[in-house]
Amino acid sequence: MALFGLFSKEKKETLDKGLERTKDSFFSKLGRAVVGKSTVDEDVLDEVENILISSDVGVETTVKIIRRVEERVARDKYVSTDELDRILREEIAGLLSETNTEGNQPDRDDFDLPAGKKPYVIMVVGVNGVGKTTTIGKLAAQFHKRGKKVVLGAGDTFRAAAVDQLILWGNRVGVPVISHGMNTDPSAVAFDAVKKATEIGADVVIIDTAGRLHTKVNLMNELTKIKRVMQKFTPDAPHEVLLVLDGSTGQNAFIQATEFTKATEVTALAITKLDGTAKGGVVIGISDQFKIPVKYIGVGEKIDDLQTFNKMEFVDSFFKK
Numbered sequence: 001m002a003l004f005g006l007f008s009k010e011k012k013e014t015l016d017k018g019l020e021r022t023k024d025s026f027f028s029k030l031g032r033a034v035v036g037k038s039t040v041d042e043d044v045l046d047e048v049e050n051i052l053i054s055s056d057v058g059v060e061t062t063v064k065i066i067r068r069v070e071e072r073v074a075r076d077k078y079v080s081t082d083e084l085d086r087i088l089r090e091e092i093a094g095l096l097s098e099t100n101t102e103g104n105q106p107d108r109d110d111f112d113l114p115a116g117k118k119p120y121v122i123m124v125v126g127v128n129g130v131g132k133t134t135t136i137g138k139l140a141a142q143f144h145k146r147g148k149k150v151v152l153g154a155g156d157t158f159r160a161a162a163v164d165q166l167i168l169w170g171n172r173v174g175v176p177v178i179s180h181g182m183n184t185d186p187s188a189v190a191f192d193a194v195k196k197a198t199e200i201g202a203d204v205v206i207i208d209t210a211g212r213l214h215t216k217v218n219l220m221n222e223l224t225k226i227k228r229v230m231q232k233f234t235p236d237a238p239h240e241v242l243l244v245l246d247g248s249t250g251q252n253a254f255i256q257a258t259e260f261t262k263a264t265e266v267t268a269l270a271i272t273k274l275d276g277t278a279k280g281g282v283v284i285g286i287s288d289q290f291k292i293p294v295k296y297i298g299v300g301e302k303i304d305d306l307q308t309f310n311k312m313e314f315v316d317s318f319f320k321k
């Protein structure tokens with residue numbers, strides 16, 4: 001696993017810290033499951049299955065993991081409980097490496113933007129309170145830090161505070177925010193943001209959207225309209241539709257991912273609030289079950305607490321004691 005040496009020390013430490021509660025909960029349960037047992041038998045496997053499910057890995061992914069461990073136990077005949085951590089780690093890593101490979105390139109530069117799309121248009125969607133605006137602020141900071149020119153669009157015009165919050169982030173990072181204020185047409189904001197970004201030669205424009213409308217149909221219609229209006233200016237926009245999910249809601253994040261991906265075209269996922277929750281296993285399940293790559297994870301409220309997601313790095317941190 002020499003590749004792990006490439007990850008920056010700070011990134012690793014932040015991730016380790018962000019996953020602390022999930023790990024504490026998982027390993028204390030696992031420890032209890034093997035007390036007084038020397039071999040991994042049916043009972044231990046049943047326990048492991050329950051632990052994975054209660055860690056929000058999700059039933060489907062848990063079943064796959066257990067099946068892999070079972071096959072291994074059958075093959076090796078005797079598997080000591082001392083080896084359980086290592087085996088789980090290997091099987092989870094193996095499983096995740098078989099699913100979508102994006103976000104699984106350890107030598108890829110973090111937060112790079114695809115060439116040939118300037119400005120690269122990111123539209124951020126998700127239900128209210130999941131961390132959309134915060135994620136936009138953190139993303140803007142990362143791009144800005146790498147010398148990219150960033151423009152933000154205050155497309156959540158549903159609440160006055162939402163516009164103010166984005167402007168605050170813009171000021172903090174030092175990037176312009178296009179805003180028409182509250183109760184204005186979000187698609188006009190998106191249009192102006194893309195236009196402004198093009199005029200000033202910006203590299204990336206990130207559009208905030210409302211998570212709360214009167215009905216789900218309204219919300220989806222609005223997202224469709226924002227896209228359509230932006231396309232009048234930049235025909236292939238948005239280049240990325242980033243769905244933000246709150247990891248601390250566990251199974252709810254799965255449900256939101258399912259619903260959103262059915263209703264609108266989502267191209268990338270961000271899973272926030274992994275710090276301070278024991279439900280971090282949700283990332284393993286979502287990363288396994290959805291074809292759409294988990295691109296970013298939020299591990300705290302601070303500006304630097306957003307990371308690009310790398311499956312192997314995640315598993316490594318998860319199983320590091």
Ligand SMILES: Nc1nc2c(ncn2[C@@H]2O[C@H](COP(=O)(O)OP(=O)(O)OP(=O)(O)O)[C@@H](O)[C@H]2O)c(=O)[nH]1
Pocket residue numbers: 126127128129130131132133134135156162210211212272273274275276297298299300301305
């Ligand atoms: N601990 C922690 N808190 C986070 C993270 N990401 C966002 N938050 C917090 O979650 C709360 C909601 O974040 P917002 O960014 O306002 O969420 P939103 O999706 O824009 O919400 P609406 O605008 O109401 O739809 C804020 O208090 C954030 O500080 C994270 O990774 N970790």
Ligand SMILES: [Mg+2]
Pocket residue numbers: 132133134156162208
């Ligand atoms: Mg918001």
